[in-house]
Amino acid sequence: MKMRIFLTAACCCALALSGYAQKVKDKKQNGNPVFEGWYADPEGIVFGKKYWIYPTYSARYREQVFMDAFSSPDLVNWTKHPRVIDTAAIKWANKAMWAPSIIEKDKKYYLFFGANDIQSDKETGGIGVAVADKPEGPYKDHLGKPLIDKFHNGAQPIDQFVYRDPKTGTYYLIYGGWSHCNIAKLNNDFTGFIPFEDGKTFKEITPQGYVEGPFMFMKDGKYYFMWSEGGWTGPDYSVAYAIADSPMGPFKRIGKILQQDPAVATGAGHHSVIKHPKKDKYFIVYHRRPLGDNNGNHRVTCIEEMKFAKDGTIQPVKITFEGVKPLSLK
Template sequence: MKKSFLFIIVCLIGFQACGTKKEESTVKAKSGNPIFEGWCADPEGIIFGDEYWIFPTHSDLYEKQVFLDAYSSPDLVNWTKHERVVDTAAVKWIHKAMWAPAIVEKDSKYYLFFGGNDIQSDDEYGGIGVAVADKPGGPYKDHLGKPLIDKFHNGAQPIDQFVFKDKDGSHYIYYGGWRHCNVAKLNEDFTGFIPFEDGTIFKEVTPENYVEGPFMFIRDGKYYFMWSEGGWGGPNYSVAYAIADSPFGPFERIGKILEQDPEVATSAGHHSVIHEPKSDKYYIVYHRRPKGETARDYRVTCIDEMTFDENGHINQVKITFEGVEANPLK
């Protein structure tokens, strides 16, 4: 009797161990949404070499937004967290609201742009800054020791920047809150700006219904300009777009392509786009608020596939719990 009892116990332990081992060896087929843990917003997605990278805002009270993390993945499914790639110890002029990162590689250096201090007027100190590192995961050091843009131009609050590399190698920074969007041409070392032909530095390119979060990419020779509409904490937060022949527009609004689904999540917006050229897939990376949640800062980073119709228009994105399939870059 004792031997039989012991045999049963051993079998049960063995079964449990095998079950655990099987679970650990299971390969994730899809990313799932959110794609990683934590309250993260305003995600900037990009490819560097054979890795996908995402740089989000740490979503919390402004006084606690004093650092930025980053995440890398070989396949969009398995993500590695890189903690505090930059913080206010490195960028000493920021004391709160370090957010909405944008990143670009140039001459084997990585330049990380971000907003700081959420300034409400030209009398406050802050704006858009830039840090530099030798690798995507940092550590980053302050590139200027002061903001790159520290004033309101054309009514645009200096936040939510995106740096776009044009076909001729020029780099433009698009940015702006308070329903105004500007573009400026960056100089070679990202320490300042090159004036446009008319002598101006900041050119307004605000499309209809623009609120914040600009993003730009080129497809089939056309410039796709995207932005967020509505209130960032509300159910009407969404993403719309325009198509133009020039990086300066005019940007005539076509319509929304990303918005809430009450059965999945609300407040879907402030996005970026990753183009994986090997299989010519496009992914939209964005934040949203989980269903039933009302906390202001409870935002999570998600990813879904973005497709186009035969006319080059962006199809409506379906936000999902499943996310996207693995797509290794190697």
């Protein structure tokens, strides 16, 4: 009996040491998914000395009444900030809080979000905006009503992305589901829009293959426009892109750069891009589905490095279990 107890204790000690070694190893590389839980539609951004990710809480629509955020000094060690916003602060929202997009302006943080998954102009909901003094919130309703509550050019008011044009300083809202994408010029305090020179407020910039999830960034003076294709619950969900000389396009589809790998995960899509502010390093933050899991809401957030060819085109991204190595912002 004593020998059995001794062997059991030895085994426990070995397991503990093994677990400790694994923990140390994990700290040297983030591993995908980057944090626990079902999270989708991640928006990645840098504020100060931290990376931030603002995802959709991936659950049934009626349970999507809040959003968490995550911060990291190095892309590897993540801290959860629970319920940075919820429907208690957004009285007109009651379900389906989706696809947050955030930007800092005049020492305030503005969080754009979709809510209620409206199917027509007769329903209450659409795209809202909340504001806070800190990246972690708490966020309060900026308008007391949706910023966009109607369908324009056939675009469902969801999947919003707020973008500041580095060339002009203009703030745009790029958004749209149902295979239509609009761009609109935000006013100075984000309470409404400024019409374009032709008098239109919402202009359609939909490229071939577009479904939802728009994202834009600038590199070497060019505008990279990215979006998701396929069905969000299916294995064919993926990311494609185009390049143009203006945020208005025209955007001619170049091809896919992120998609499933049957050996790793399926349904890789609805992404964002983080650029290190001091290095020529780009990271794609996206969600995907674990292999063999058919629950439509079981999506996890992952990160990979995104690289470019000499001609400026984006190289196809290989999705991995390993993820990325630590990279400080200091």
